[in-house]
Amino acid sequence: MIDPVALAQALIRCPSVTPKDAGALGVLAEALTPLGFACTPLPFTGDGGPATENLYATVGSGGKVFCFAGHTDVVPPGDSGLWKHDPFGGVIANGLLYGRGAVDMKSAVACFAAAAGRHLAKGPFKGTIALLITGDEEGDAINGTPKLLRWLQEKTITLDHCLIGEPSSTVTIGDGIKVGRRGSLNTRVVVEGIQGHAAYPAKALNPIHALAEFICRLTKTPLDAGTAAFEPSTLVFSSVDVGNPATNVIPAKATGNFNIRFNDAHSFDTLKDHLTAVAEAVEIETGATVTLHFNLSGVSFVTKPGPFTDVLDNAVAAVTGAKPEHSTTGGTSDGRFIKELCPVVELGLMNATMHQANECVPVADIEKLTDIYTAILGAYFAE
Numbered sequence: 302m303i304d305p306v307a308l309a310q311a312l313i314r315c316p317s318v319t320p321k322d323a324g325a326l327g328v329l330a331e332a333l334t335p336l337g338f339a340c341t342p343l344p345f346t347g348d349g350g351p352a353t354e355n356l357y358a359t360v361g362s363g364g365k366v367f368c369f370a371g372h373t374d375v376v377p378p379g380d381s382g383l384w385k386h387d388p389f390g391g392v393i394a395n396g397l398l399y400g401r402g403a404v405d406m407k408s409a410v411a412c413f414a415a416a417a418g419r420h421l422a423k424g425p426f427k428g429t430i431a432l433l434i435t436g437d438e439e440g441d442a443i444n445g446t447p448k449l450l451r452w453l454q455e456k457t458i459t460l461d462h463c464l465i466g467e468p469s470s471t472v473t474i475g476d477g478i479k480v481g482r483r484g485s486l487n488t489r490v491v492v493e494g495i496q497g498h499a500a501y502p503a504k505a506l507n508p509i510h511a512l513a514e515f516i517c518r519l520t521k522t523p524l525d526a527g528t529a530a531f532e533p534s535t536l537v538f539s540s541v542d543v544g545n546p547a548t549n550v551i552p553a554k555a556t557g558n559f560n561i562r563f564n565d566a567h568s569f570d571t572l573k574d575h576l577t578a579v580a581e582a583v584e585i586e587t588g589a590t591v592t593l594h595f596n597l598s599g600v601s602f603v604t605k606p607g608p609f610t611d612v613l614d615n616a617v618a619a620v621t622g623a624k625p626e627h628s629t630t631g632g633t634s635d636g637r638f639i640k641e642l643c644p645v646v647e648l649g650l651m652n653a654t655m656h657q658a659n660e661c662v663p664v665a666d667i668e669k670l671t672d673i674y675t676a677i678l679g680a681y682f683a684e
Contacts, residue, residue, distance in 0.1 A: 302422065305408070305415035305671045306398065306664055308332055310391035312373060312407040313400035319374035319439040322354035326373055326434060329410065333358050333432065336418050343449055350443025354436045357449060360421065364428035367681050368463040369413040369674070370639060372438035372445070375402040376656050383658035397661040405655035408667050409466025410434060416674030420682075428682045431460065438635050446635040450642060462609050463645040464677070467634050468652035474666045475617045475673050479647035480610065481530060481603030481629035482636055483562040486572055489594040490515060490580070496553040508555040509543060511589035516541075516557065518579050524563065530603045531564030531629050564629075565601045599637030603629060604644045613646060616676035620669060648673070 308328075315325035330340040343355040359366075378388035378401045386392040388401040398408065410432075417430050435445035453460070469477045492512045497505025516538060524534040538559040545552040561572060573595060580591040604610065606627075614624045625648070639645045650670060654660045 303332055303336075303411075303415040303418045305411040305667050306393075308411035308414060309398060309403065309408040309667060310393070310400075312411060313391040313398075313402050314389055315373070316389045317374050317402070317436070318377050320351040320353045320437045320444070322373070322436050325407070326354050326356045326436065329373065329414065329432075329434065330356060330358065332414050333417075336360060336414075336421055338417075338432070343452060345444035345448040348443050350437065350441050353444035355445055355449050356432070356434045357453070358432040358434075359429055360417065361426060361429040364682070365461040366429040366431055366459060367678065368431040368433050368460045368643070369417075369466065370433040370446075370463050370635060370645075371406050371410045371413065371466040372435045372635070373402070373407060373410060374436045374439050375405070375407070376439050379658055385659055388660075393664060396664055398664055398667065399659060399661045401660055403654075403660050403662045404468050404650050404652065405660070406466050406468065406649060408662050409468075409649045409670065412667060412671040412674050413466060415671045416678060419671070419675045420678040423679070426682045430678065433463075435635065442635065442638075446638045450638055453642070460639075460643040462681070463639050463643055464613075464674075465634060465636055465639070465645060465647040466649040467647040468649045468655050469647045470649065470651040472651070473621070474651060474669045475621045475648070476623070476625055478610075478613060478617075478625045478627055479629065479631065479634075479636075480627045482599070482601065482631065482633055483531060483534070483564055483629065484567070484569070484601040484637075485598035485633050486561045486563065486569065487596040487598065488559055488561070488576060489596075490557045490559070491592045491594070492555045493590040493592075494551070494553060494555075497551045499549045499551055502551060505551040506588055507551050508553065508589050511583055511587040511591065512541065512555045512557055514587060515579065515583045515591060518583065519559070519576070524561070525566045528564050528566050531566075531601065534561060534563040534567060536561045563601060565603065567601075569595075569597050569600060599633045602637065602640040604640075604646055609644055610646065612680045613648065613677060616680050617648075617673055619676050620672045
């Protein structure tokens with residue numbers, strides 16, 4: 302049997318700031334192997350991303366494949382002086398486990414392993430439990446989950462359902478399940494005009510004014526009013542840059558960056574067409590040249606209510622006494638890749654301190670999340 306708290310401590314003590322593994326996946330494999338898991342290390346490199354360690358582990362055979370997915374890489378701890386305890390010390394104080402990754406999401410990975418051990422201890426079962434653990438979720442996600450999934454497809458390995466251990470709870474453990482995520486499109490806009498003297502604007506073409514017009518056109522009208530499963534899409538500018546220290550010079554170029562979090566009313570193509578049309582209209586009106594550079598992080602997806610979500614809801618209720626709320630809020634996760642293979646949801650710890658100094662989780666919540674995962678496995682394979 303695996304102690305989820307002790308395993309979470311051991312994982313936290315590996316300073317696996319993305320994309321470094323720092324031994325974290327080895328610690329996990331050592332815990333899984335005595336349970337009968339076949340552990341396959343999957344390091345990937347190339348495609349402009351950093352070298353990344355990954356792990357795929359399975360136990361059982363036949364029947365359905367239930368996959369726990371997650372990551373052992375973490376964001377940097379920041380200023381260590383802001384921490385009450387060593388961010389990689391795995392210290393327990395006043396009932397709280399402190400450390401980078403305590404919430405996002407080494408503790409959930411430890412709960413995966415502990416729940417699998419408890420389920421296996423009940424006796425033989427028909428089916429397969431899989432753990433798909435990556436090492437670059439907090440980074441560019443180039444040599445992690447996407448390539449691991451490609452490896453599964455090349456090996457003709459299928460997944461029937463997947464649960465990601467991202468922190469989804471808000472007030473109490475198990476009060477929320479992410480059944481989908483919005484898509485994310487990052488765009489850089491470059492506006493080129495004609496440099497000139499500020500005293501003679503008619504002899505120049507001010508790209509700042511054209512960029513301002515572009516921004517106004519994009520932001521004055523909402524993209525949509527929301528859909529049945531999602532909140533309204535959002536468009537947010539994160540920077541506007543000119544790089545012009547002179548007060549009497551009209552610059553030749555202005556740039557901006559913005560992000561769209563979009564729901565299932567849109568696709569990448571429809572958004573690209575919309576943004577391009579606005580850019581072309583600004584070009585015609587101002588005479589400036591407007592160029593867009595797109596970087597799609599992921600498209601929206603939603604796992605619809607059905608037998609799978611019923612199993613999750615009932616298992617959570619059996620442990621906590623209340624069924625979880627379903628939501629599609631938040632940023633992106635590796636679910637944007639996994640949804641191409643099977644239905645996927647996110648269920649994990651409370652998200653209050655993730656990525657903060659003094660990231661911490663109540664020890665009792667780690668135990669309860671393990672109970673929830675164990676109940677899910679029992680109900681899933683009983684089905």
